[in-house]
Amino acid sequence: MEEINEQQFKNRLASTEVSEHNDLLINFENVTNVNLNKITLSNKFKNCKFKGSRVDFMDLSIGEATELTHSFSFDNCEFENDVYFKDCAVQEIRFKNISKPIKNLHLTPNRIGYFTFQCAENLEKELENEINITIHNCEIVNYLDFLHLKSTGNLLISGCKINRVKIHDSKFKRIDIDHCDFASDFQFTLNSVEDSYFKHNAFNKTNFSLTNFGIDAEFSFNDFSGTALFEKLKNENKTKVKFMSCNFMKYTYFNKSTLYHLHIDTSKFQEFTSFQELELNSIFLDRTIFEKPAFFDDIEIFRFSKCNKRTLRNIKQQLLRTDNRIDYDNFRAHELNSYKEELKTNIKLKPKANRKKLRRDLMILRLNSFYSNNGTDWVKAIKRTLFVAFLFYSIFYGIHNSEREFDLFNTSGYSEYLIGLFRYFLLTDFHNPLADNREYLTEIWEWIPFILGKIFIAIGIYEILVSFRKFRR
Numbered sequence: 001m002e003e004i005n006e007q008q009f010k011n012r013l014a015s016t017e018v019s020e021h022n023d024l025l026i027n028f029e030n031v032t033n034v035n036l037n038k039i040t041l042s043n044k045f046k047n048c049k050f051k052g053s054r055v056d057f058m059d060l061s062i063g064e065a066t067e068l069t070h071s072f073s074f075d076n077c078e079f080e081n082d083v084y085f086k087d088c089a090v091q092e093i094r095f096k097n098i099s100k101p102i103k104n105l106h107l108t109p110n111r112i113g114y115f116t117f118q119c120a121e122n123l124e125k126e127l128e129n130e131i132n133i134t135i136h137n138c139e140i141v142n143y144l145d146f147l148h149l150k151s152t153g154n155l156l157i158s159g160c161k162i163n164r165v166k167i168h169d170s171k172f173k174r175i176d177i178d179h180c181d182f183a184s185d186f187q188f189t190l191n192s193v194e195d196s197y198f199k200h201n202a203f204n205k206t207n208f209s210l211t212n213f214g215i216d217a218e219f220s221f222n223d224f225s226g227t228a229l230f231e232k233l234k235n236e237n238k239t240k241v242k243f244m245s246c247n248f249m250k251y252t253y254f255n256k257s258t259l260y261h262l263h264i265d266t267s268k269f270q271e272f273t274s275f276q277e278l279e280l281n282s283i284f285l286d287r288t289i290f291e292k293p294a295f296f297d298d299i300e301i302f303r304f305s306k307c308n309k310r311t312l313r314n315i316k317q318q319l320l321r322t323d324n325r326i327d328y329d330n331f332r333a334h335e336l337n338s339y340k341e342e343l344k345t346n347i348k349l350k351p352k353a354n355r356k357k358l359r360r361d362l363m364i365l366r367l368n369s370f371y372s373n374n375g376t377d378w379v380k381a382i383k384r385t386l387f388v389a390f391l392f393y394s395i396f397y398g399i400h401n402s403e404r405e406f407d408l409f410n411t412s413g414y415s416e417y418l419i420g421l422f423r424y425f426l427l428t429d430f431h432n433p434l435a436d437n438r439e440y441l442t443e444i445w446e447w448i449p450f451i452l453g454k455i456f457i458a459i460g461i462y463e464i465l466v467s468f469r470k471f472r473r
Helices: 006-014 309-321 325-349 355-372 378-400 411-424 444-471
Strands: 002-005 020-022 024-028 032-035 042-046 049-052 055-058 070-075 078-086 089-098 102-108 111-119 132-136 139-147 154-158 161-168 171-178 185-189 192-199 205-207 216-220 234-244 258-265 279-286
Touching (some): 002 006, 132 139, 234 279, 309 325, 355 378, 355 444, 378 411, 378 444
Parallel strands (some): 002 024, 020 042, 032 055, 042 070, 049 078, 055 078, 070 089, 102 132, 111 139, 132 154, 139 161, 161 185, 171 192, 192 216, 216 234, 234 258, 258 279
């Protein structure tokens, strides 16, 4: 490998006889400025190594009407220094078959035709770059591509106008994309990132599918004018995805994603939206408008206790719009449980609240939950109704026979108990179930468990009927 310095590097770029530069070790002893007006239009580097101080590719005479002429290609090159492209107009910048680490790449040209960064695929050992890539205040006329780039550094794209973006099978520590305008496709697929922030952007058609968003992903003040895909996002253990003040103008899909938490606030969905088969630990959904139905079929939420009442109510309303009665009943039950916890808090912490009314509501909700999980579990309703009947009837039976000796080996006593129990289930019969004749009870202490038991049995029978009818509404 031949070693050259920065002056020799400039001379090679300016030569009209050489456009391909192979097997070079380029040592920049000082910060080097390369004026694009003084070099040839096309330069290709292959198997080269850049080291030392920073190198800047720039055009100080650039104007708004500058044509896209220069192109640079770096094939299987290694960069130990910082590389800057700034204040220039470039037709193409291409990094391909990158199999060695890169330090920092900074792009602030006025306009670029094409930018491609492609790492070598199917390496025996995955390449972990420490590269930090910054693209700031530039217009990329055609496309921006990152393919198979595995970096422990950051990606910043700010204040840019880009036609098409493809970031595929790549890895970054952090991504910040803000104040950008993406005219065509924005594909961000099969990537892995620890933290990502998308703010004040205008997207057209977007695809974020199969991406692991790591710990936090935030989308704030973005407009999605085309179809938006967030399907099969994956990291159920820790990923929190937040949408704040976003506007979705076309179809939006979150199908088959697995997340820890999904937060949607103050956003608007103008077309059909699908959350089908979404799995997550918890969800927040408030101050959000669905102009057309949103589909929550077969959504799986593992910790409903982390979801507030408004969220559950909003989802329940969308299930009702799509005529999904089965999931509607489940979310209605969880909404009532959430309201029950809210009542407990209000009774404790709000001294000016009407506590008498709140306690009545809380009692009703506790009874519904005790019997049948708010009308969703008929088996539980039957078990609890039988339990209540046996409990109060046994108390009544003990009081009524308090002066009588019990013989555990006398079968007639068991027969008397069971016959009386069946009579006790006749809710409108207030005669003594243990008497052969139709006579009323005479002791007040007998009436208390007798009446209370019938009341709770009636509530239980009602809950059984409600639970059975949940599929017939």
